[in-house]
Amino acid sequence: xxxxxxxxxxxxxxxxxxxxxxxxxxxxxxxxxxxxxxxxxxxxxxxxxxxxxxxxxxxxxxxxxxxxxxxxxxxxxxxxxxxxxxxxxxxxxxxxxxxxxxxxxxxxxxxxxxxxxxxxxxxxxxxxxxxxxxxxxxxxxxxxxxxxxxxxxxxxxxxxxxxxxxxxxxxxxxxxxxxxxxxxxxxxxxxxxxxxxxxxxxxxxxxxxxxxxxxxxxxxxxxxxxxxxxxxxxxxxxxxxxxxxxxxxxxxxxxxxxxxxxxxxxxxxxxxxxxxxxxxxxxxxxxxxxxxxxxxxxxxxxxxxxxxxxxxxxxxxxxxxxxxxxxxxxxxxxxxxxxxxxxxxxxxxxxxxxxxxxxxxxxxxx
Numbered sequence: 001x002x003x004x005x006x007x008x009x010x011x012x013x014x015x016x017x018x019x020x021x022x023x024x025x026x027x028x029x030x031x032x033x034x035x036x037x038x039x040x041x042x043x044x045x046x047x048x049x050x051x052x053x054x055x056x057x058x059x060x061x062x063x064x065x066x067x068x069x070x071x072x073x074x075x076x077x078x079x080x081x082x083x084x085x086x087x088x089x090x091x092x093x094x095x096x097x098x099x100x101x102x103x104x105x106x107x108x109x110x111x112x113x114x115x116x117x118x119x120x121x122x123x124x125x126x127x128x129x130x131x132x133x134x135x136x137x138x139x140x141x142x143x144x145x146x147x148x149x150x151x152x153x154x155x156x157x158x159x160x161x162x163x164x165x166x167x168x169x170x171x172x173x174x175x176x177x178x179x180x181x182x183x184x185x186x187x188x189x190x191x192x193x194x195x196x197x198x199x200x201x202x203x204x205x206x207x208x209x210x211x212x213x214x215x216x217x218x219x220x221x222x223x224x225x226x227x228x229x230x231x232x233x234x235x236x237x238x239x240x241x242x243x244x245x246x247x248x249x250x251x252x253x254x255x256x257x258x259x260x261x262x263x264x265x266x267x268x269x270x271x272x273x274x275x276x277x278x279x280x281x282x283x284x285x286x287x288x289x290x291x292x293x294x295x296x297x298x299x300x301x302x303x304x305x306x307x308x309x310x311x312x313x314x315x316x317x318x319x320x321x322x323x324x325x326x327x328x329x330x331x332x333x334x335x336x337x338x339x340x341x342x343x344x345x346x347x348x349x350x351x352x353x354x355x356x357x358x359x360x361x362x363x364x365x366x
Contacts, residue, residue: 022152075132210324222276
């Protein structure tokens with residue numbers, strides 16, 4: 001049994017199904033409504049580091065396979081990183097040296113050729129392994145495809161109220177009655193503390209709020225499969241970039257020149273949807289239990305940074321906030337009782353790493 005139909009829950013369900021298990025997924029809403037559908041859909045393979053890079057490479061293969069099986073788009077567009085300062089180029093040179101051909105360095109003309117709307121580029125890089133998916137369409141289509149498979153079932157509108165160990169079985173209390181399962185994977189993102197507060201406390205689980213916009217960008221490229229776009233602020237948010245000692249110079253410069261960007265946790269990046277509009281994100285604010293309200297000033301910062309990538313003016317079509325789990329590490333994987341595995345991606349990389357993470361996590365559990 002899997003609790004949660006977000007990307008981590010679906011990854012667990014598909015992996016268990018591939019290993020011959022009968023799998024039931026329960027989801028408290030009619031469909032997944034959490035962080036998995038509120039992100040930008042950027043499968044940021046190249047910028048990961050350490051174990052996350054291995055998970056991302058496996059996840060990339062799975063997205064491509066699922067797009068063919070379930071019928072959604074996962075264009076292999078790659079990513080263009082736009083650098084506007086020499087210290088940003090130094091970070092990109094370091095990751096290019098570490099990625100053995102997966103990163104192509106670009107001069108200013110090379111960036112302008114790929115992203116003519118981008119302003120002020122001194123250079124950049126093309127990350128060829130990255131993908132894009134529309135998180136709303138992809139999650140819906142993957143869930144529907146899973147539910148059509150033999151030995152698979154997805155039950156929406158069902159809240160889990162508690163999980164208890166039994167004699168070789170696990171008893172799950174739900175809003176539709178009790179269920180007995182041999183094994184349970186709890187994949188509820190930041191809401192682990194609602195069922196297992198001790199696990200959340202032990203692993204330092206927290207929350208962060210991320211503001212995202214969907215915009216019309218008349219000045220941006222309008223092809224069907226434009227690359228994902230990252231800015232210099234992104235070099236502060238991904239392990240593959242922060243591994244470079246040069247990223248500290250980027251941070252120091254931004255602290256001096258644009259401290260508001262750092263205060264808002266801005267990671268300025270843009271992903272095109274199939275309808276031609278762009279998802280623009282994001283900002284990050286911790287301690288959202290104490291501060292649940294959306295900050296309009298953060299949106300203004302995003303729009304200004306978005307105009308540097310996409311040209312202006314931008315017209316906002318939708319605004320939303322995603323809440324993501326955070327922690328001292330990138331992943332929370334715990335087995336608090338026999339037959340129960342708790343999994344959460346605490347680094348904001350669920351769409352990029354989930355399939356690879358669950359392949360590894362289920363090895364000793366199933």
